[in-house]
Amino acid sequence: MKHLTCPVALHPDGAPLRLALETGQMLPPFTEFLNDPAPAAARHLFSTLGLETRSAVPIGVSKETVEACTTHFVLCRIAPPTRRQWKHLQPDGTMITAHWVAFEDLPSSPRMDWIKANL
Numbered sequence: 862m863k864h865l866t867c868p869v870a871l872h873p874d875g876a877p878l879r880l881a882l883e884t885g886q887m888l889p890p891f892t893e894f895l896n897d898p899a900p901a902a903a904r905h906l907f908s909t910l911g912l913e914t915r916s917a918v919p920i921g922v923s924k925e926t927v928e929a930c931t932t933h934f935v936l937c938r939i940a941p942p943t944r945r946q947w948k949h950l951q952p953d954g955t956m957i958t959a960h961w962v963a964f965e966d967l968p969s970s971p972r973m974d975w976i977k978a979n980l
Contacts, residue, residue: 863929864930864931864933865891865894865931865933866894866935867889867890867902867932867976869936869976872943872961878963878980879963880961880962880976882959883910883957883958884958887973889976890910898933899917899918900917903917908951911949912940915939917935917936917938918936918938919935920935921933921975921979923975932975934979943961946958946959964977
């Protein structure tokens with residue numbers, strides 16, 4: 862079984878709840894990890910979306926039998942400033958655009974439903 866970490870980057874102002882996503886993507890970035898999910902989530906959030914994490918706290922685990930993986934969700938407190946939309950150059954040279962999405966606008970999926978139910 863694979864172990865994935867999923868950084869949950871919530872907008873720091875807290876109301877309404879908003880999640881950082883790459884434009885055109887429906888899920889937060891997630892990656893396989895070997896040791897501790899919290900630092901792995903913070904590193905992955907920075908490399909994929911360019912968001913600096915001040916603190917990363919594990920908030921729970923979801924086992925998905927369909928994908929045969931265990932997803933470790935990590936709440937990442939983001940360092941200011943935050944913009945409504947931003948561009949980020951990923952390590953592979955790809956330029957992406959990311960933005961904040963309100964929870965009520967997020968699609969349903971096992972990972973997204975877990976996040977909505979547990980925050």
